[in-house]
Every structure is written in C-alpha cells, then in structure tokens.
Amino acid sequence: MTGLFTPDAFSETGGGPLYVQLHRRIAEAIASGELKPGDSLPPERELAAMTGLSRVTVRKGVEALVASGQLVQKRGSGTFVAPRVERLEQALSLLTSFTEDMRRRGMQVESRWLSRAVMPPAPEEVMALGLGANDQVARLERVRSSDGVPLAIERASLPASILPDPERVETSLYAVLASRGHRPVRAVQRIxxxxxxxxxxxxxxxxxxxxxxxxxxVSYLPSGQVVEFTRSLYRGDAYDFAVELKLAPEAERTAE
Incomplete structure (x- = not known):
C-alpha cells in the first residue's frame, strides 16, 4: 500500500488538483484489487506525511471517495474500503417477496427487525387498505439484507384481520400470508x-x-381486497428494476 502514497506520485504541474490525484489513485487501487474491501487506510495525519500533501488536501480527496461510496468512515475506527455490493436486477412483471427473490438467486437472506406490532392506523394506511373507523393494522418494519449487505428498508402495513400476530413473521411475509390463504395475486407498484x-x-x-x-x-387478494400496503427504500447502488415491454394489440394490428 505504501507505494500508492509516495510523494513522487503527485505532481503540482500536471494531473489536475492534488486532491483529485489522490482520489484517482485510491479509486484505481480499489478497482484493480490492490485495495480490497475491508482494507483500512492510514490515518489522515499519517497519509499526509506519506504523500507530502497537506491534511486539508488529503481530507478533501478521501471525503470525495466516501461520498461516492467507495470508502466508509467509522467513528473511532478509521477509514476503510467499502464492501463490494453486487448490483441486482429485479423483474417488475413478477409479484415476489424480497425473500423469494433473493433465494431464487441462491443468496442468503437476513432481516433486522425494527418493529412488529398491531396498532391504530395512520390516515394513509386507512386510505390505502380501505379500513374502517375501528380497524387496526399490523405494521412491520425491518432492514432487509443479503449475504450480510443491507439492501432495503421495508415498512409493510396489513389489516390486523389478515395478520393478527405480526410476530409470527420471521423471514417471509408472503409465506405467512400463503399459510393463511391470503397470498396476494396482483399488485400496483410505484417507483x-x-x-x-x-x-x-x-x-x-x-x-x-x-x-x-x-x-x-399495494397488493390485492383474488377477491380484490387490499391485503398489503408496503413502502420500501432500496439502495440506489445495488438495485436495478427491469420490465419487459410488448407492443400493444392495437399497434400490432396497425403494423400488419
């Protein structure tokens, strides 16, 4: 690693601003594998001494890499090369749960529960789920991870009549719903x-x-009843959503 940060690697007369040169050298080392996920960088003071750059210049170059997600800073521990996140593609034409989607890829699924409870609904839940004045909702909030990497925050709301015991959901919500005969068959999804x-x-x-x-x-049972209202946040650097488009029937007839 020391070869990355020798003073003669940086030029005042070419290659752009010095913080950009530092940024570029570290980014190239990460891309080539010279710096691997989890590797730690020297402390700012030490890095400045190794490179001959000012601490302000070093800080600016490192902060740019942190902002781009290539480095992570842990308070009290230092600066590390960020874990490599595999970019995933999910088809929008299939109604699947996060658990089903990850297992289909052969990936390990983990959930970190933030809350699981039955409680009075918020106004937006009343509207989305078509609840009455005295109805309650089962609310589930968790961080969804795959192979140890957090990918999404999932906040699901269901009528308590559909899911009276949200603590029963350990991994797959849809598996629990299917066991009760309430597996959704269609959904409207907005991104x-x-x-x-x-x-x-x-x-x-x-x-x-x-x-x-x-x-x-918003997911529906075969009867048309709304069974699920879920709001999720996905990491933009880890997910692509893909949909297959077909020519409309009217256009097909026109083309004939």
Whole structure:
C-alpha cells in the first residue's frame, strides 16, 4: 500500500488538483484489487506525511471517495474500503417477496427487525387498505439484507384481520400470508427516486443524501381486497428494476 502514497506520485504541474490525484489513485487501487474491501487506510495525519500533501488536501480527496461510496468512515475506527455490493436486477412483471427473490438467486437472506406490532392506523394506511373507523393494522418494519449487505428498508402495513400476530413473521411475509390463504395475486407498484435521509442512510450503511429508490406497493387478494400496503427504500447502488415491454394489440394490428 505504501507505494500508492509516495510523494513522487503527485505532481503540482500536471494531473489536475492534488486532491483529485489522490482520489484517482485510491479509486484505481480499489478497482484493480490492490485495495480490497475491508482494507483500512492510514490515518489522515499519517497519509499526509506519506504523500507530502497537506491534511486539508488529503481530507478533501478521501471525503470525495466516501461520498461516492467507495470508502466508509467509522467513528473511532478509521477509514476503510467499502464492501463490494453486487448490483441486482429485479423483474417488475413478477409479484415476489424480497425473500423469494433473493433465494431464487441462491443468496442468503437476513432481516433486522425494527418493529412488529398491531396498532391504530395512520390516515394513509386507512386510505390505502380501505379500513374502517375501528380497524387496526399490523405494521412491520425491518432492514432487509443479503449475504450480510443491507439492501432495503421495508415498512409493510396489513389489516390486523389478515395478520393478527405480526410476530409470527420471521423471514417471509408472503409465506405467512400463503399459510393463511391470503397470498396476494396482483399488485400496483410505484417507483420514484429519493435521497436517503440520515436515519435511513445509517440503517443501509450509506451516506445521508445518496440516491435511493422509493417503492410503494399495494397488493390485492383474488377477491380484490387490499391485503398489503408496503413502502420500501432500496439502495440506489445495488438495485436495478427491469420490465419487459410488448407492443400493444392495437399497434400490432396497425403494423400488419
């Protein structure tokens, strides 16, 4: 690693600003595998001494890499190369749960529960689920991870009549619903861009303000009853959503 930070690697006359040169050298070392996920960088004072750069220049170069998600800083521990996140593609034409989707890929699924409880509904839950004045909701909030990497925050609301005991859900919500005969068969899903707030970013292990995907899903039983209202936040650096498009029947006839 010391070869990355020798003073003769940086030029005042070419290669752009010095903090950009430092940024580039570290980024290239990460991309080539010279710096591996989990490797620690020398402390700022030591890095400045090794490179001959000022601490302000070092700080600026490192902060740019933290902002891009290539480095992570842990208070009291130092600066580390961020874990490598495999980018996942999910088809929007299939109604699957997070657990089903990850297991289909052969990946390990973990949940960190934030809350599981039956409580009075919020106004938006009353509207989305079509609840009455005295109805309650089962509310589930958790961080969904795969192979140890947090990917999404999932906040699901269901009529308490459908799920009276939310503590029963340990891994797959849809598996529990299926065992009760309440597996949804269709859903309307909306996706929008979002900048992650500090609390959510911390749960996902990324910087506050980075790009994410906000997904709102309303799912239905065969009878047409709404069974699930879920709002999720996905890491923007880890997920792509894909949908297959087909020519409309009217256009097919026109083309003939």
């Amino acid at each position: 929008s861009a979002a900048n992650l707030a500090e609390k959510d970013a911390m749960l996902l292990g990324v910087l506050a303000g980075v790009a994410g995907l906000r997904i709102e899903r």
